[in-house]
Amino acid sequence: MSQMATPTQPITQIPSTAVPTDLQNIGAMLNNMGTVLNKGANMTIADLTPFFVADPGFGINGGMTAFQVMTLLQLSVPTLIAQGTITQMSNVTFVGNSPVGGYKISFFVRFSDGSMTMSNMTFSDEMVVAKNASNAWQFKGNGHRSLLFNNMLTQQWQITATTSQTEAGLIFDMMDVENAFKSAVATGPGLPSPGGVMFIKEPGNPILFVMSASNNSLPTMESTFFTMPDATISSLPDNAPVIFSFYSSLPPRNNPMEQRTMIYPKRCLTRAEAAGTSGVFPIVTPAGNLNTHSFSTMMNNMMGGMMGGMMSMNFTYTTPTALPFAMMTADFNISSSTFSNEAIQTLPLNRTSMTMRMQGPTTAPTTGTGTLNITATDIFGRNVGTAWMFQ
Numbered sequence: 001m002s003q004m005a006t007p008t009q010p011i012t013q014i015p016s017t018a019v020p021t022d023l024q025n026i027g028a029m030l031n032n033m034g035t036v037l038n039k040g041a042n043m044t045i046a047d048l049t050p051f052f053v054a055d056p057g058f059g060i061n062g063g064m065t066a067f068q069v070m071t072l073l074q075l076s077v078p079t080l081i082a083q084g085t086i087t088q089m090s091n092v093t094f095v096g097n098s099p100v101g102g103y104k105i106s107f108f109v110r111f112s113d114g115s116m117t118m119s120n121m122t123f124s125d126e127m128v129v130a131k132n133a134s135n136a137w138q139f140k141g142n143g144h145r146s147l148l149f150n151n152m153l154t155q156q157w158q159i160t161a162t163t164s165q166t167e168a169g170l171i172f173d174m175m176d177v178e179n180a181f182k183s184a185v186a187t188g189p190g191l192p193s194p195g196g197v198m199f200i201k202e203p204g205n206p207i208l209f210v211m212s213a214s215n216n217s218l219p220t221m222e223s224t225f226f227t228m229p230d231a232t233i234s235s236l237p238d239n240a241p242v243i244f245s246f247y248s249s250l251p252p253r254n255n256p257m258e259q260r261t262m263i264y265p266k267r268c269l270t271r272a273e274a275a276g277t278s279g280v281f282p283i284v285t286p287a288g289n290l291n292t293h294s295f296s297t298m299m300n301n302m303m304g305g306m307m308g309g310m311m312s313m314n315f316t317y318t319t320p321t322a323l324p325f326a327m328m329t330a331d332f333n334i335s336s337s338t339f340s341n342e343a344i345q346t347l348p349l350n351r352t353s354m355t356m357r358m359q360g361p362t363t364a365p366t367t368g369t370g371t372l373n374i375t376a377t378d379i380f381g382r383n384v385g386t387a388w389m390f391q
Helices: 018-037 045-051 066-083 230-234 271-275 288-292 295-304
Strands: 086-097 103-111 116-118 127-131 137-140 151-158 164-171 183-187 197-202 205-211 225-227 240-247 258-264 283-286 310-318 325-335 340-347 353-359 369-378 383-390
Touching: 018 045, 018 066, 018 086, 018 103, 018 137, 045 066, 045 137, 066 340, 116 325, 151 271, 164 230, 164 271, 283 288, 283 369, 283 383, 288 295, 288 310, 295 310, 295 369, 310 325, 310 369, 325 353, 340 353
Parallel strands: 151 383
Antiparallel strands: 086 103, 103 116, 103 127, 127 137, 151 164, 164 225, 183 197, 183 240, 197 205, 240 258, 283 310, 310 353, 325 340, 325 369, 369 383
């Protein structure tokens, strides 16, 4: 069993002598913002306002105004800092000049547990900053209506005690907050040519995109995970560009309303690499007899320990070691004909156990599915995941 080599991070060229000083000042602004974000649930819109260009000058960012972005941060940051407070926002990198004015940037967000994530995997898919009238740096909208959090993924499902499945490819997480589009197409290395991958809106949820052709061979993620053969994955270049085109019609036709290129620094691990390398996947073990993979046992056990209407899922986990992993998250999902719910939690890298809680039903459903999925993300945005299935 071998260990995967740590890849080399590409270097971005600084285009002018003014940029390094600007980046230092932007870094100081970011660390001031980190202090505010650490307030968590006590953070207010007034706390965040100094860091954003005021509406309407902000424009849009993933289809959202400045006020909507700040509201989203209020909701999401308490979960983000659950594993540890922000200790530093650093390594501010110039990505390019933005057509809406200002700089496109990226930066690392570091947490007290040792976790680290990139800004474009956490706050927004493209960050833009600009100087205000007082020469202070603030966030400005990137001008895009779409919001993209897509990643290369190698995924393992623990279906039963003796059955598992491993797949690899590109996982799509695409949103249209304004409901401005009807369809989308992704084209690029590893995707079907001609044609690409087509997306439509999720039935009953016009904000989310799903693939028009689901992959029903997958235990979960059927409508968002585009799997590729190992030979295709092995041929993907570093910094692979994927073009996303968004249309006002279904099926897509004529000129796109919006077109964007997303860069994927490193390919995902192939199935063969995952099988032949130690320490690739997170290891997750539900506590007690929850590890039987039985949905009814899991529900009865969780409901038997309910407090205040809340169920608890207790489990242990181990951080994988094969790649330079920087962050881990857990997603616990239950679906039945009478009850559905989901809980998402960041996992501290300096711990090995977690309790996740969610609102429970009045009566335990006897049939359904449950998934406890642990995902580890490396410094290049690649994901590896382990899903424990209850059925």
